[in-house]
Amino acid sequence: MAAKKVCIIGSGNWGSAIAKIVGANAAKYNTFENTVNMWVFEEMVNGRKLTEIINTEHENVKYLPGRKLPPNVLAVPDLLESVKGADILIFVIPHQFVSRVCDTIKGNIKTDAVGMSLIKGVDEGPDGLKLISDVIREKLGITMTVLMGANLANEVADEKFCETTIGCKSKAHGPLLKELMQTQNFRVTVVEEADVVEICGALKNIVAVDDRLRSDILHGQSGFSRHISGSCGVADLITTCYGGRNRKIGEAFARTGKTIEELEKELLNGQKLQGPATAAEVHQILKHKNLVEKFPLFNAVYQICFQGHPVKEFVTCLQNHPEHM
Ligand SMILES: NC(=O)C1=CN([C@@H]2O[C@H](COP(=O)(O)OP(=O)(O)OC[C@H]3O[C@@H](n4cnc5c(N)ncnc54)[C@H](O)[C@@H]3O)[C@@H](O)[C@H]2O)C=CC1
Numbered sequence: 001m002a003a004k005k006v007c008i009i010g011s012g013n014w015g016s017a018i019a020k021i022v023g024a025n026a027a028k029y030n031t032f033e034n035t036v037n038m039w040v041f042e043e044m045v046n047g048r049k050l051t052e053i054i055n056t057e058h059e060n061v062k063y064l065p066g067r068k069l070p071p072n073v074l075a076v077p078d079l080l081e082s083v084k085g086a087d088i089l090i091f092v093i094p095h096q097f098v099s100r101v102c103d104t105i106k107g108n109i110k111t112d113a114v115g116m117s118l119i120k121g122v123d124e125g126p127d128g129l130k131l132i133s134d135v136i137r138e139k140l141g142i143t144m145t146v147l148m149g150a151n152l153a154n155e156v157a158d159e160k161f162c163e164t165t166i167g168c169k170s171k172a173h174g175p176l177l178k179e180l181m182q183t184q185n186f187r188v189t190v191v192e193e194a195d196v197v198e199i200c201g202a203l204k205n206i207v208a209v210d211d212r213l214r215s216d217i218l219h220g221q222s223g224f225s226r227h228i229s230g231s232c233g234v235a236d237l238i239t240t241c242y243g244g245r246n247r248k249i250g251e252a253f254a255r256t257g258k259t260i261e262e263l264e265k266e267l268l269n270g271q272k273l274q275g276p277a278t279a280a281e282v283h284q285i286l287k288h289k290n291l292v293e294k295f296p297l298f299n300a301v302y303q304i305c306f307q308g309h310p311v312k313e314f315v316t317c318l319q320n321h322p323e324h325m
């Protein structure tokens with residue numbers, strides 16, 4: 001069987017951490033072509049192109065400083081060139097950019113390529129909530145899988161032990177993707193319920209902004225029960241609430257009174273928050289379905305982030321939680 005060509009679409013904090021793993025596994029296993037393309041949204045860093053820095057110093061000095069990437073990870077600034085001939089496409093960009101990226105590569109990828117989304121976020125479709133993997137599947141017509149878990153990019157890049165969950169409906173793709181992603185310190189469980197895995201990853205970011213751990217995510221959504229104990233479930237919720245960027249900005253927002261945009265610029269050096277945008281998207285979806293009252297935590301996060309409600313008002317949403325009425 002011909003070796004599979006892998007392309008990573010994205011090179012931010014998580015994209016670069018994943019490139020470290022994927023590059024090492026591609027070099028180790030004959031299943032994969034040695035060179036792994038990584039699409040980089042080109043920018044200048046200290047007067048040099050980021051792609052040039054990555055390809056000479058093997059480090060993404062802006063988004064994952066201090067950690068070396070394997071030399072077989074090739075930074076490619078041209079999106080179409082990066083995906084050319086790829087059998088496995090790993091999508092790992094902030095969710096607000098996914099539609100544009102898919103529109104660009106549509107018709108220029110292998111029709112039998114398999115996609116794996118590491119993107120945590122949602123979109124709004126005509127019937128309500130739309131998964132990002134569905135956006136990609138619809139736009140590109142390829143088989144989609146997801147990988148989500150309690151994974152902080154810097155810790156994964158530092159090879160701290162953690163687990164992750166691949167959601168993959170196809171029995172053929174599961175072992176292939178596991179071989180590509182698993183290391184001694186990044187342990188992969190493959191499950192069939194890809195939708196559950198993905199929705200857990202997307203919604204926990206809203207809770208993390210709130211800087212408090214609550215279980216609203218689970219209310220009335222019994223389909224979650226099987227995987228909630230996996231890495232993609234409560235473990236991810238806890239991890240993000242303690243150590244993630246959404247938590248960091250949420251806390252600074254409450255302390256300083258600055259806007260989310262100001263804090264993102266000030267504290268994240270180009271990295272993108274997913275929680276506030278997801279809160280806004282979920283709010284729209286719930287509003288259209290007359291379900292806002294059933295999700296008081298999501299609503300409170302939305303009102304505090306976007307409607308100027310005071311942070312202290314958060315407790316009101318718990319005092320008036322439907323469960324207590
Ligand atoms: N960072 C983390 O610890 C983890 C992140 N994720 C998820 O992975 C996804 C990607 O996150 P990160 O890699 O951390 O990204 P990031 O937060 O570091 O975002 C910065 C990236 O966005 C790119 N970018 C900026 N403007 C762009 C544009 N107009 N079009 C395309 N790309 C543009 C930048 O070049 C950079 O590569 C998100 O959905 C996030 O929730 C999932 C697990 C862990």
Ligand SMILES: O=C(CO)COP(=O)(O)O
Binds near residue numbers: 239
């Ligand atoms: O998804 C993550 C951890 O699993 C990262 O969360 P943040 O985007 O809040 O850093």
